[in-house]
Amino acid sequence: MRRNRRTTPRTARVLGSLLLVAAAGAFTVGAAPAPPKTAPAPPRTAAVPLDRVVPAPASVTPGGAPYRLTRATAVRVDGPAAVRRVGAYLTGILRPSTGYPLPLTDGGSGGIRLHLEKGDYGAEGYRLRSAPSGVTLTAGTPAGLFHGVQTLRQLLPAAVEKRTVQHQSWEIAGGTIEDRPRYAYRGAMLDVARHFFTVAQVERYIDQLALYKVNELHLHLSDDQGWRIAITSWPRLADYGGATEVGGGEGGSYTQADYRRIVSYAASRYVEVVPEIDMPGHTNAALASYARLDCDGVAPPRYTGTEVGFSSLCVSKDVTYAFVNDVVKELAALTPGRYLHIGGDEAHSTSHADYVTFMDRVQPIVAGYGKTVIGWHQLTGAHPAEGALAQYWGLDDTSAAEKEQVARAARAGTGLILSPADRVYLDMKYTKDTRIGLTWAGLVEVRRSYDWDPGAYLPGAPAAAIKGVEAPLWSETLKTSADIEYMAFPRLPGAAELGWSPAATHDWNGYKVRLAAQGPRWDALGIGYYRSPQVPWPHG
Ligand code: NGO
Numbered sequence: 001m002r003r004n005r006r007t008t009p010r011t012a013r014v015l016g017s018l019l020l021v022a023a024a025g026a027f028t029v030g031a032a033p034a035p036p037k038t039a040p041a042p043p044r045t046a047a048v049p050l051d052r053v054v055p056a057p058a059s060v061t062p063g064g065a066p067y068r069l070t071r072a073t074a075v076r077v078d079g080p081a082a083v084r085r086v087g088a089y090l091t092g093i094l095r096p097s098t099g100y101p102l103p104l105t106d107g108g109s110g111g112i113r114l115h116l117e118k119g120d121y122g123a124e125g126y127r128l129r130s131a132p133s134g135v136t137l138t139a140g141t142p143a144g145l146f147h148g149v150q151t152l153r154q155l156l157p158a159a160v161e162k163r164t165v166q167h168q169s170w171e172i173a174g175g176t177i178e179d180r181p182r183y184a185y186r187g188a189m190l191d192v193a194r195h196f197f198t199v200a201q202v203e204r205y206i207d208q209l210a211l212y213k214v215n216e217l218h219l220h221l222s223d224d225q226g227w228r229i230a231i232t233s234w235p236r237l238a239d240y241g242g243a244t245e246v247g248g249g250e251g252g253s254y255t256q257a258d259y260r261r262i263v264s265y266a267a268s269r270y271v272e273v274v275p276e277i278d279m280p281g282h283t284n285a286a287l288a289s290y291a292r293l294d295c296d297g298v299a300p301p302r303y304t305g306t307e308v309g310f311s312s313l314c315v316s317k318d319v320t321y322a323f324v325n326d327v328v329k330e331l332a333a334l335t336p337g338r339y340l341h342i343g344g345d346e347a348h349s350t351s352h353a354d355y356v357t358f359m360d361r362v363q364p365i366v367a368g369y370g371k372t373v374i375g376w377h378q379l380t381g382a383h384p385a386e387g388a389l390a391q392y393w394g395l396d397d398t399s400a401a402e403k404e405q406v407a408r409a410a411r412a413g414t415g416l417i418l419s420p421a422d423r424v425y426l427d428m429k430y431t432k433d434t435r436i437g438l439t440w441a442g443l444v445e446v447r448r449s450y451d452w453d454p455g456a457y458l459p460g461a462p463a464a465a466i467k468g469v470e471a472p473l474w475s476e477t478l479k480t481s482a483d484i485e486y487m488a489f490p491r492l493p494g495a496a497e498l499g500w501s502p503a504a505t506h507d508w509n510g511y512k513v514r515l516a517a518q519g520p521r522w523d524a525l526g527i528g529y530y531r532s533p534q535v536p537w538p539h540g
Helices: 010-023 081-098 142-155 199-211 256-268 284-289 318-334 352-368 377-381 400-411 446-450 481-488 491-500 508-516 519-525
Strands: 059-062 075-078 104-106 111-116 126-131 134-139 175-179 185-191 216-220 272-279 339-343 372-376 389-392 415-418 466-473
Touching (some): 081 104, 081 142, 126 142, 134 142, 142 175, 142 199, 185 199, 199 481, 216 466, 256 318, 272 318, 318 339, 372 377, 389 400, 446 491, 466 491, 491 508
Parallel strands (some): 075 104, 185 216, 216 272
Antiparallel strands (some): 059 175, 126 134, 126 175
16 A cells, blocks of 8 residues: 555644654643634645755664744854854745744754854764754854754755745754764865856855855866956956857956955855866966967967867976966965865876976975965876875776876875766766766766765775865856756765765665755755756656
8 A cells, every 4th residue: 555644634643743742751831832823724744854864964863753943933043153153044044935033042942053062073063953842953163053054954845945935834853963074075166267157156056065065166267268367466367368268258257356255155155165277288368368478478369169288388487487476376365275276187288297397396386375285186197295185087997007196196195086077077968968068078877976985986095095075067068057057966966975974874775865855945946957867856
């Protein structure tokens, strides 16, 4: 017989939940005032099971009756201003859809409580406890509370994400979640060079990343087709080099104030910005802007195609390093984050000797401004600086020799960020019929994107060298936020889960059910996604 929860008679359900509440010993008279007589009776909706969260939490212990939000619920915060800001972020999500006032108050008990305490939470972990008397989020840091808020969102019905009042009940299943990330680096990259995206578009993506506890936004700020960040000492980079893009559109660039806005918006979502200036290849926009950067002193025309590998900074000229120094100095000053990405991929027009010379000179410049170098994994073919991270973007079938070069560097202390292109390059088409995207790394359906283990991916690389996972989104074929979202969803949450969740939770069959439950949330948020046939989306 098929069972359907919704067919249980209402009286039996009410009695059942009263019994559960009483059994939990938490029934307090008057805790939840009866709705006013005039209000329409809210339809019953089953609470989202505690184990429906993406990324999968480290530990889930369901139990006891749910908590129900009411008109009387308060959001209680104690601790520094940052905790209050996380509380305000939460009320900003809950008020429009519930229509409840949800006052933000200091201390007290009951309602939804955000609370810092010393404990074994780590830098980003949290605990969520839900019972009829209230929901308490506890963490050691505001970042942990923020991640806990993302879990809390997913435990409410999908309609909580709508921006107009929804008349329904809002319950959070009873139990406890204890959670912390597997990896400290959980990234997404956005290529704003091939097509330019505005501050508002980047902020929209940041909000989407935060839903899945991604904490690093790598911005690919320069490439052959465009230079996207104003550098005061080299103004033509943005003014001229930024004024085009793939296909010949008008391009664009961020003023330094724009960039600061992105950085601070990201920080409000506990996301660190990792700026990338790709060097020594992928530099046509810079070479077109300043003839003196070219070995022959002749500036090439600006470039709007998609073939790459033809440009190189002039490794033998001193002005090259003066240029790099100025750019890195300004960018480092604008960036509170720890990292500065120097690219280093596809330097096909730079000899190997020149590449090594260039990296030997440029990495100390980055260190001199207090930043840690990240480079694409070709950096491991030179001399990665102490503490540098290499970002692996090979394929499953990349040659054993190339993988071994990266693994050897990892054994010698270089940390790795994993972005295997035939797994987590979000710009790869899902199927041959995907309307945008590239295919050079293959077709990457949702399962393929999720079904690998970062800890065991690269033969010979010690587990401790793996710092995390990043999902790059290159924009040769992407022009709008709708394009970004269609390629990122539903694969981005899988990459985020690989970065956050313990390996023991990894299971495609369980994941696809949790992922399916995200669909109605994306609908409510206005995110258009690829309805992969591999995922059992709810009907409707
Ligand atoms: C490669 C290449 C990029 C392309 C991208 C497209 C890296 C690190 N370099 O990835 O220039 O945009 O593929 O998928």
